Amino acid sequence: MSGIISVFFGSIILASMAILIHLISAYHPYHRPVPLALSSLATMSLAVLALSLINDGLSYLEIVRSSVSESISSLLNILPIIYVSIAIILLKVSLQNRIEEPL
Amino acid sequence: MWLQWWIVLFLLISGYSMARMGPAFDRSRFGFLVFFAGLVLAFLPTEGLMSSEDAASESLRLTLSWAIPGAIGLYVVASGAPIYNESNIFKLLIGWSLTLYSLRAMFISWGPDIDMIGKTVSSALGVTLTMTIYLYSIRIAESTSSEDSVTKPLESDEIKHISDILLSNVGDMEAKE
Numbered sequence: 001m002s003g004i005i006s007v008f009f010g011s012i013i014l015a016s017m018a019i020l021i022h023l024i025s026a027y028h029p030y031h032r033p034v035p036l037a038l039s040s041l042a043t044m045s046l047a048v049l050a051l052s053l054i055n056d057g058l059s060y061l062e063i064v065r066s067s068v069s070e071s072i073s074s075l076l077n078i079l080p081i082i083y084v085s086i087a088i089i090l091l092k093v094s095l096q097n098r099i100e101e102p103l
Numbered sequence: 104m105w106l107q108w109w110i111v112l113f114l115l116i117s118g119y120s121m122a123r124m125g126p127a128f129d130r131s132r133f134g135f136l137v138f139f140a141g142l143v144l145a146f147l148p149t150e151g152l153m154s155s156e157d158a159a160s161e162s163l164r165l166t167l168s169w170a171i172p173g174a175i176g177l178y179v180v181a182s183g184a185p186i187y188n189e190s191n192i193f194k195l196l197i198g199w200s201l202t203l204y205s206l207r208a209m210f211i212s213w214g215p216d217i218d219m220i221g222k223t224v225s226s227a228l229g230v231t232l233t234m235t236i237y238l239y240s241i242r243i244a245e246s247t248s249s250e251d252s253v254t255k256p257l258e259s260d261e262i263k264h265i266s267d268i269l270l271s272n273v274g275d276m277e278a279k280e
Contacts (some may be wrong), residue, residue, distance in 0.1 A: 011229030039240035069159035
């Protein structure tokens, strides 16, 4: 059970980190990233705090490293489902021919 | 060094973000290179990882080993699929060969169990919750933003530039008629 909770908060930290990296990498003058960065930082901090309550004796860095890497492993398991879905759609597209409609 | 594993993640996310900025921004040209650097770094050996990081690193390598040929295969299939009833058989054959190879490799390495499904669902919920908070933050940021001031009128050189473009296009249209 603790593994599932750890992965849940880890994925929140991972997604918040990804949003922060995205905001920094894709910054442009027509964008106002500060409110979004603050909300992501707040979400990430709350998740780290929640994990620190579950994992006594571990530093914040160790908590982040272990929970985020566990969540990455879990999220990668979704990829095969997405991949097979796209392959099925493309199989249909490859096989079907549009019926010619006389104008 | 354990930091290498985190640099890989940073480069992959950063490269993708830069690439999707579009051609209006010069930075988008480097997006693919940054993403590619992340992919190369992901396959280099890493030391000093925690057990969970080691597992995630191995899992990422396994996923990339079938996802890279798979993505190329699906792209080739999509480009060879029938458009107006004309398909490119050569592209379809190459694309489906790559796709079938990657599907085979994927099913060999993928072994779902109850524990894994539970963790996957949990992580998907975490990501969904974070994205929901992010979308609400965008909504709040947009609703509280001040209205744009009145746009300044065009300067004389801008008026001349736009007039030249319009006259050139009107001239082309008249010539076609």
